[in-house]
Amino acid sequence: MKGHNIAIIMLSFSLAMGLAQAAVKPPTTTVDISSIVNTTWCASEIINCSTFPFGAQTYDGIPYVILGNSHGTANNFWSSEIAADGGSGTVSVTVPINIAKVKTIYTLMNTLWGTTQSGLLSVTFTGSAGATWTVNLVGGTNVRDYNQNGSTTDTILCQLPGAAGKTATVNAWVNGEGQRLDEQVFELPAAFRTQTLVSMTITDSGNSGEQRSFLAAVTVSTALP
Amino acid sequence: MMERKLPILLLILCLGAGLANAAIKPISLASFVNNSWCGQALLGCSTFPYGTKRYDGITYDILGTKEGTVNTAWFASDAAGQGSGVVSITIPVKIAKVKTVYTLMNTEWGSTQTGLITITFTGSAGATWTFALTGGVNVRDYNNGNYTDTCICQLPGSVAESGTINAWTNTSGQQRLDEQIYELPTAFATQTLESITITDSGNENVQRAILAAVTVSTTGP
Numbered sequence: 093m094k095g096h097n098i099a100i101i102m103l104s105f106s107l108a109m110g111l112a113q114a115a116v117k118p119p120t121t122t123v124d125i126s127s128i129v130n131t132t133w134c135a136s137e138i139i140n141c142s143t144f145p146f147g148a149q150t151y152d153g154i155p156y157v158i159l160g161n162s163h164g165t166a167n168n169f170w171s172s173e174i175a176a177d178g179g180s181g182t183v184s185v186t187v188p189i190n191i192a193k194v195k196t197i198y199t200l201m202n203t204l205w206g207t208t209q210s211g212l213l214s215v216t217f218t219g220s221a222g223a224t225w226t227v228n229l230v231g232g233t234n235v236r237d238y239n240q241n242g243s244t245t246d247t248i249l250c251q252l253p254g255a256a257g258k259t260a261t262v263n264a265w266v267n268g269e270g271q272r273l274d275e276q277v278f279e280l281p282a283a284f285r286t287q288t289l290v291s292m293t294i295t296d297s298g299n300s301g302e303q304r305s306f307l308a309a310v311t312v313s314t315a316l317p
Numbered sequence: 318m319m320e321r322k323l324p325i326l327l328l329i330l331c332l333g334a335g336l337a338n339a340a341i342k343p344i345s346l347a348s349f350v351n352n353s354w355c356g357q358a359l360l361g362c363s364t365f366p367y368g369t370k371r372y373d374g375i376t377y378d379i380l381g382t383k384e385g386t387v388n389t390a391w392f393a394s395d396a397a398g399q400g401s402g403v404v405s406i407t408i409p410v411k412i413a414k415v416k417t418v419y420t421l422m423n424t425e426w427g428s429t430q431t432g433l434i435t436i437t438f439t440g441s442a443g444a445t446w447t448f449a450l451t452g453g454v455n456v457r458d459y460n461n462g463n464y465t466d467t468c469i470c471q472l473p474g475s476v477a478e479s480g481t482i483n484a485w486t487n488t489s490g491q492q493r494l495d496e497q498i499y500e501l502p503t504a505f506a507t508q509t510l511e512s513i514t515i516t517d518s519g520n521e522n523v524q525r526a527i528l529a530a531v532t533v534s535t536t537g538p
């Protein structure tokens with residue numbers, strides 16, 4: 093009788109697993125960045141700023157929340173240009189996350205201006221039990237100028253990571269007038285799977301007129317890309 | 318005794334079904350491939366991949382051998398005898414509840430003219446979906462040069478949509494394979510995907526499709 097019950101319990105578990113595997117959308121969570129946003133699309137004189145998105149959006153099948161409102165009175169994004177007060181020098185921001193067993197992080201990130209010089213922009217992920225991963229984002233590979241103009245960075249890798257400890261970038265949004273938002277996909281190293289992802293830190297060492305990054309949204313997932 | 322065996326059998330069945338749900342299955346193109354990378358004189362042909370490969374997290378089987386003596390892909394140009402005219406292939410799939418189809422497809426030459434390549438998915442209970450691929454949006458010239466060098470560079474996002482991203486580039490960065498991702502309309506979720514038909518209406522020095530691999534999945538992209 094006991095063996096019978098165990099088999100029934102395992103049967104129920106297996107059915108549930110089967111249904112879970114059939115689910116279409118991965119278990120994603122949008123991350124609140126309201127404590128770090130420092131400007132609006134139009135206050136930052138983003139070209140065609142009124143066409144830029146805000147609110148709940150889905151790009152490449154991933155949900156995002158971009159802050160802001162239709163009046164343009166609420167900040168939309170974090171701009172390293174604003175953080176650096178329009179000058180030179182390194183600026184950084186740490187986004188609190190505090191979600192367990194994250195496998196993938198999605199960001200909507202672009203740059204003002206853009207250069208292929210490496211070492212100007214990095215993202216560091218920090219786990220609760222000591223795991224850290226720093227990714228250097230290179231213009232023209234991992235991130236583009238938000239404005240297609242032919243003179244800065246108009247290309248991206250255009251693929252998915254493919255393995256743990258890798259990152260890649262695809263397009264998220266275009267307005268058809270030459271402006272865009274890119275989606276960076278970070279597949280965390282295996283060590284993070286047993287830890288809580290505490291935070292991610294963006295460090296920008298660019299300069300005004302050269303390259304300055306901006307972050308519009310962050311979403312994390314406990315599934316692979 | 319019989320009463321005890323039944324739940325165990327059901328358990329095995331359900332575990333199997335659970336695993337099958339997660340299936341990503343490469344589809345054999347063995348009966349369609351009509352030339353090798355170097356037989357077709359592709360630029361950088363010796364650098365092109367073959368065998369089991371993983372791009373963007375998806376497994377593909379690309380036919381061929383190291384010696385280049387076995388056909389690797391379906392070339393519309395060869396199917397048309399290097400002339401004009403419409404050519405097509407219908408690839409049998411016969412897998413139930415497919416949600417996503419992945420292809421490795423590029424073109425020789427390339428044109429932004431619409432209507433030159435279509436792909437049609439056919440279900441067992443009448444579902445069909447035809448998608449027209451446009452050069453420079455859904456598919457690129459395999460060679461980075463003077464034809465179509467851009468793609469939409471994004472994933473589908475919802476059912477009945479398609480996206481294209483890069484799958485492979487060689488170390489020179491000049492030759493590539495693109496990955497098309499098709500998120501099938503909802504109707505296919507309850508049917509068997511019977512076949513995929515690719516139709517090419519291009520021409521020499523205009524655009525001709527190259528199909529290197531097809532993989533299907535019962536999960537979303």
